[in-house]
Amino acid sequence: MMVDQPRENQEQCRALQEEIQTLRAQLDRRREEIAELNAELAETNKGVVVLYAELDDKAEALRQASDLKSRFLSYMSHEFRTPLGAIRTISRILLDRMDGPLSDEQERQVRFIQQSATELNQMVDDLLDLAKIEAGRISVSPAWFEMVDLFAALRGMFKPLLTTTTVSLIFEEPADLPRIYTDDKKLSQILRNYISNALKFTQQGTVRVTARRQDDDAVTFSVSDTGIGIAQEHHAAIFQDFIQIDSPLQRKWRGTGLGLSLSKKIAELLGGSVAMTSEPGAGSTFSVTIPIRFGGEQATPPSLPERRAGDRRELHAE
Numbered sequence: 001m002m003v004d005q006p007r008e009n010q011e012q013c014r015a016l017q018e019e020i021q022t023l024r025a026q027l028d029r030r031r032e033e034i035a036e037l038n039a040e041l042a043e044t045n046k047g048v049v050v051l052y053a054e055l056d057d058k059a060e061a062l063r064q065a066s067d068l069k070s071r072f073l074s075y076m077s078h079e080f081r082t083p084l085g086a087i088r089t090i091s092r093i094l095l096d097r098m099d100g101p102l103s104d105e106q107e108r109q110v111r112f113i114q115q116s117a118t119e120l121n122q123m124v125d126d127l128l129d130l131a132k133i134e135a136g137r138i139s140v141s142p143a144w145f146e147m148v149d150l151f152a153a154l155r156g157m158f159k160p161l162l163t164t165t166t167v168s169l170i171f172e173e174p175a176d177l178p179r180i181y182t183d184d185k186k187l188s189q190i191l192r193n194y195i196s197n198a199l200k201f202t203q204q205g206t207v208r209v210t211a212r213r214q215d216d217d218a219v220t221f222s223v224s225d226t227g228i229g230i231a232q233e234h235h236a237a238i239f240q241d242f243i244q245i246d247s248p249l250q251r252k253w254r255g256t257g258l259g260l261s262l263s264k265k266i267a268e269l270l271g272g273s274v275a276m277t278s279e280p281g282a283g284s285t286f287s288v289t290i291p292i293r294f295g296g297e298q299a300t301p302p303s304l305p306e307r308r309a310g311d312r313r314e315l316h317a318e
């Protein structure tokens with residue numbers, strides 16, 4: 001029993017050594033594997049770096065293409081303006097009979113020239129605006145104003161265009177709306193496009209313009225119509241450049257399909273957004289939501305103290 005002890009220890013020692021050797025071999029294998037993995041990772045990293053560089057190149061190329069498009073649009077629009085101005089002026093001179101009388105047929109034709117030149121001019125203006133916005137060269141000129149005044153101006157603008165009695169254009173008196181600090185010309189441009197679209201695509205019923213407070217900071221303007229509506233599949237694309245949906249009414253009215261995309265870009269410029277709901281055959285509602293104070297303007301409207309108190313009441317009345 002006493003004699004067996006060292007042998008047993010020796011055997012245990014050998015067994016342990018063997019185990020250590022096996023473990024070492026395993027460790028070496030793992031090390032090799034890790035080295036291999038590291039090499040692979042380094043290679044992948046190199047690939048990723050190359051891909052990043054390619055992506056940068058592509059982004060730069062896209063930026064240049066977009067710059068080029070904006071510049072092309074603005075040069076082209078600019079160059080169109082002078083001849084168009086000449087056509088419009090000469091048509092007006094002719095219609096004013098400054099160069100002698102016109103027959104009925106001649107008058108009809110000159111009016112057609114004048115109308116086409118005006119439409120083309122509108123399109124050129126839209127293109128120029130779009131190019132300017134894309135190039136970041138359009139600025140916002142905010143001021144305090146009352147919605148009632150803006151609605152009155154719009155009403156006056158559209159009255160002469162309402163040639164049919166089957167469609168009525170209603171401006172709901174904006175109730176409890178505080179004064180707004182934003183670029184009224186740009187807001188008006190969005191609403192003009194919504195209203196002219198609504199009138200174009202509605203043959204009978206109403207076109208209703210409303211203004212509602214969203215919360216303390218935002219106001220939503222909506223133009224609802226009872227017109228032909230827009231099928232669901234076109235909803236996603238409707239605010240993109242040059243999108244027009246084929247319909248008998250679309251064929252009757254020309255236009256370029258720039259109005260809505262321009263409206264969306266202007267709304268974003270004002271710190272807001274646009275939205276649309278529509279059902280074919282039932283009608284559409286286009287809206288724009290903008291901050292009541294552009295750029296987070298904190299000041300209260302420039303007014304007398306009692307007026308300011310009135311504004312505060314309006315702020316909380318809902």
Ligand SMILES: Nc1ncnc2c1ncn2[C@@H]1O[C@H](COP(=O)(O)OP(=O)(O)OP(=O)(O)O)[C@@H](O)[C@H]1O
Binds near residue numbers: 230245255259
């Ligand atoms: N209220 C609406 N009801 C039905 N379809 C509409 C309405 N508003 C816009 N659309 C559809 O969306 C398209 C895009 O409108 P958008 O204002 O961008 O262009 P447009 O009116 O055709 O041309 P432009 O405004 O440049 O003169 C229209 O052509 C029309 O097909």
Ligand SMILES: [Mg+2]
Binds near residue numbers: 193196255258259260
């Ligand atoms: Mg339009």
